[in-house]
Amino acid sequence: MLLIIMLTLISGPHPLLQEQALRRPLPCWTIDGSDHPENPVDILHYDLAIEVFRDIQEIYGITGITMTSAGTTVSDIRLDLRQLTVDSVWDATGDLAFHQQDDSLFITLSSPLAPADTAELFVAYGGFPYHESWGGFWFHPYITYHIGVGIYTPGQCMGKCMFPCWDFQNDKATYDFHITCPDTLYAVANGDSAGVDYEAGKATFHWTFDQPLPTYLVTMAVGEYAVLHDSTDSRIYYYVYEWEIDDALGSFTNVDLMLANLESLYGPYPWDCRFSLVETPNGDMEHTSAIAHWANAVNGNNYWDWLIAHEMTHHWWGCCVSHADWQSIWLKESFATYGEALWMETYGEDEYTEYMVQSIMIPYLNSGELFPVAYPETPAQIFSYTTYEKAASVLHMLRYVLGDQDFFDSMNWLFQQHMYGLITNQDFHDAVEYVTGEDIDWFMDTWIYDWGYPVYDITSSWTGTLDAWELTVELSQVQTTGPVFEMPLEFLVQGVSQDTLVTMWNDSAYQAQSYQVSFEPVDVVFDPYSHILCGNVLTGIEGPSSPPGGLGTVHLGPNPCRGSATVIWPGTENWDLTVTVYDMSGRTCLRGRLVPGERTLDVSSLPPATYLLDIRGEGSTRQSARLVVLE
Template identity: 30%
Template structure:
């Protein structure tokens, strides 16, 4: 199974020890844009190691390293450092270093700001502090001490334990007792911060806007307590309720980014407006505290577990504050953004190309995948799956197969078909459809032809809601599609006036009604007819196509053997009559079969 294979390969990253604790004790000097101090790594190693490795940016100078308190030798290649010596099971590394970080921690006029997920890479934590830079190994806890010039305020992860005034400098001591991934370690410092606070269920809410944006951020965060209530009702209580939550303003890269640092989100200046227009961005980053921070994707091929989930939380919160119409408006925007990217770069959600890691396929199509899963499972099972997933992997890391397993456990049936086509394959369904009805006495027979015409994408299996409306009556039904071309029939007590495919927009798709061409006949869309039966010498038949395309016409005997290859190639839209010489075939029953990208049709005829 594809899910099992990916689960095994993604867990097999090379690692000789388990990180238990990170300590970052730094003096950060914005004047020369430098840092100096100590990084601490505590871990558990088994197997009698004679060296231990970690990562630190090559731009930073290592002054010395201590292994369990003793000076140790080390070697270095690029961003990887090996410390040599006998490594006990429980070990502690202290790395003394200094320099100007090339990434991960940035300086500008407004202060300094960490961002370990940069536009150019996803492993920037080690560019400013020593760590084993892989999502698959979270530290169980961490402690931080940031010494900065007096006048600076510092926002970071977890709890502010104390602030020590040392004349011209101050040290801010922060700590977290929860597991934390490397890229979620945060520090922001500025002498332009004007902090204000609030609370939710007794938990502190701390906000760090720049002075000129204080009023705007106050307006923007008014709904944060409601967001915490809402997401807690869906996914279980806020995971870090014994610490805090907050936003720290940042103007990195023009202020257009936001980053879900654990308990202290970095919010770009662009999003701090005070007019409420960016409320869903605030909701997106807050929801990451569940999906990305508490449960972290084990490695970046599984980034959908972070970003697709948080993107759908935007739609969920829109539904919460504005009902289904607001949710559907958000999903429509997501769809159009994804279609714009997919039109020039098509790839699966799983393991996206690096330059599209933060793109619309992962985020916007990713949100749609969850929306469709909700449609397949139903609300109760869908949200129960999230809680099951959290209960199984909270505080740790997970892969897409882990979430699939949680969903299947609640659903009670395999969802391999769903994840295979929507996560591990690319594209989306494009439907052409046509319909007609006839009065059959005592009611009406409605025939719907539905065809998947997408290229460079699989044939999708999905439930589709169908609405059949008359002048006063409406019939609703759900059909499952799983073939290129399909025919569905209903008997209804009224004359149909309208047929709608997925009118509530649960499925990511394009839909086009294909009008019946002149002379196409009542069956329309895709048609194959035998005009003379039984036959001798030549068979008269007709076929109809909705648009130009490839087709093949073959005659088979009743044993399924090809008796005659009639035609294979490009054909024009419309209705075509053909005369097929069958004089070389013996008497008996035969099948004329048409194959096309809109589906296949077969018709029997007899030669006498």
């Protein structure tokens, strides 16, 4: 008897379509040279005074900067500042010489800063602040707010759109905020409130954050906020639109439980201040202690809990232990995305597995991406299914390989060794090997540093009588891209009234193994607990339509567009593509088919707005993208 084992899990409607698109728009620059070198000075503290003028959409600010030399004597410094004009720079001795060029502000210090000396200077600046279509400083009709990470912007860090700073995570600092706005509004920033001053129709809100934080996690928001305080956990606050209090009460019922769950996994909330969600119009961003939380997700129910779990997990992974550079973004997004599944695990093991498969593995496998987790080469690859969903699947598999105890011990060791600092791929690798005493090169080399994922072709057969049966499992790895993957693989041998689990340590492209079982098998189920990220999750065998080099990432051009846009999806040139266009509320606005050679999408019938595109190719390949349509 011979049977082919197929694990067929049919993908339903993409539950994460909106979020996938929100966090993966289409940057068009290259990441070469966008990383910062070491800062010659170590900035210790920023004191930010910012006044918001909503009617003219400008800000005016004075930033006090306290710094020390990072090692050598320094006479001049360079800071980042985008699109805002500096009026003056001074220190205790008087005015300092400065000039601005592109996104840089160059300042000559009044006297050379010797090693171990500290200096304080002040920069007065103002103007119409910059934002791209995601990150930067925004004047929304009723909320003024800042998002610290750019997706279209080289270097990613957007602190420079709000204040002069060293805008890269290799220099962390503490912060004070003094935000002035009309006294009918409320202003919130990172950390804890330090009081409010009222004068002549204006209010100045003081906030303070006294632990080291990179500039991309700094935020402020001004609006008609109601302040809600969680009734169970006194550390938790919510800043929501005054007219959405009822929805907030319905949507935030589990936040205290999430915080408790994360503390049980990774140790106490690592910040000495409150934890809060700040309602903003444009999606979620993990600004430390003041998450920008998407207004559409404040809807009266718990559907978006996974999104809160994601951003909250960043308070350990990303905010406290930060990725050393943006190519290593998987070190934070893997944990945050896996945090969504760990939240589901509080409901039960089945809920955890269901989430891993349906919301993490399948979206990755459907994306067509094959490049290595450790080596995103374009901005689109930084904010990709590989750095989020594949990397989260890697944590899921590492936990399976190590067992719960060693996995969480390793992650806690990694966290504790690098709190408030930076981590690299090697730090991750070293932590696991230190805690477990085992070599995990075989795991890291394939899953982190190499391409793709395994696709298994499996057959099984058995012979025997009564209570002595020999089961033979034959397995081939048939993926066309990537290495031979080494993994322990489980098979559930099912009989009429009993079953048993057998394991094969698979480390070659073809392998056969026999097992003695005491009952007659009727079926053999591969990977019954969905431990393995593999092509079999989708179809059982690799579809014939995947090109050998894999698929690229969808680009739309121009974007924003007028009338029409071209869909560019490398690797699919000979395919028909089906494109569905949704508006931001998820309503279908347009559906069409693009044949080979014709990749122009006519959007002239759509009113100007931002749209989400679901683009499907052959087999189950699928990607999403965001398109801005202009008048």
